[in-house]
Amino acid sequence: MTAVAGVRPRAARRWAAGRRWLSRVPYAVLALYVVVGGAGPLLIDYNPVRVALDDRLLAPGTRLAAGGIAWFGTDGLGRDVLAQVVYGARTSVIIGVATVVVSCLIGVTVGVAAGYFRGWLDTVLARGIDILLAFPAILLTIVIAGAFERSVLVVVTALSATAWISFARVTRGVALSVRERAFIDAARVLGVRPAQILVRHIVPLTAGPVVALATLEFALVVLAEAGLSFLGIGLPNSAVSWGQTIANGKQYLETAWWISALPGVALSLLIINIGILGDQLTARYGRGHLR
Incomplete structure (x- = not known):
């Protein structure tokens, strides 16, 4: 019985250790993308407008005319x-x-101010959010991106036009809850200015939910940017986007699947x-703040 009882705790510890390692995989993958995105262009020379018809x-794996190897193949x-x-x-x-930084700054500022001061500011925010939510987010993004010349600034602006709403709603809920606590009342009685209360006491308490939300918004922004570039209204041809590459290979899906598949x-x-x-992150900081 003692041997069996000793085996179970060891198995439980191994299972817990395995789960901890698996939970770190997303961090490793994200770090890999950051390293590739930062250092890769320094190691690979590439001109997106250069044509090599030969x-x-x-x-994938074929040798180029210049002598190099196209590990992922070439496009049309x-x-x-x-x-x-x-x-x-x-x-x-x-x-x-x-996009996440811009949306976070706007959303946190508006949400915290509306939740703390309430009154007409909170009413205006609520009505503004209702108006923006009446339009599908992707449709509003397409309208903004298509109305101007294609550039990174336009894409960030178009994506931020609706992404800040989630941050505002989350931080507003936190501010509404925190403003009723005893230490906030004590700060008011002591004559602490509202701006100091916001910066020192309320904004720090929004950090956890905001970080969790920012992670989810980052994924949505990356996917939306690829969608805009796929439709041809995102980045200019002088820039490189996964959406553009996927769109360039859609006519070769039967003969050159790698052009669209690998990106x-x-x-x-x-x-x-x-x-x-x-x-x-959402499970760690609690789902209640994100509702």
Whole structure:
């Protein structure tokens, strides 16, 4: 009985250790994408507008006319798919981080102020959110992106136009809850200015839910940017995007599947792992704040 009882705790410890290692996989994958997006373009020389017709539609692992190897194959214009995947990772990370930062700053500022002061500010925020939610987010993004010349700034602006709403709703709920606590009343009695109360007491308490939400929003932003580029209204041709690469290969799906499949796999792997990471953070900080 003693031997059997000793086996079960060891098995439980091994199971717990295995789960801890599995929970770290999304962090490792995300770090890999950041490293590839940051250092990859420094190691791989690539011109997105250069055409090499002698190397067009080469299968993965084929040697190029210049002597190199196309590990991920080439597209219909002879451009290296591996380089497009690497440069596309940098584009996705930059646009994702920029959009989340802008949306977070706007949403947290508006949400915390509305939740703490309430009154007409809270009413205006609620009505503004209702108006924006009346339009599908992707439709509003497409309208904004299509109304201006294609650029990274336009894409970030279009994606931020609706992404800030989630941050505002989350932080407003936190502010409404915290403003009724005893230490906030004590701060008011002591004459602490509202701006100091917001910065010192309320905003720090929104950090957990905001980080969890930012992770989920990052995945949605990356997917939305790829969708805009796939439709041809996202980034210009001088930039590299996974959506553009996937769109360029849709006419060769039967003969050159790698053009669309490999960037699609890279995009899916990133979205899935960010989604898992977001679920972990949401479970850690509590789902109640995100409702």
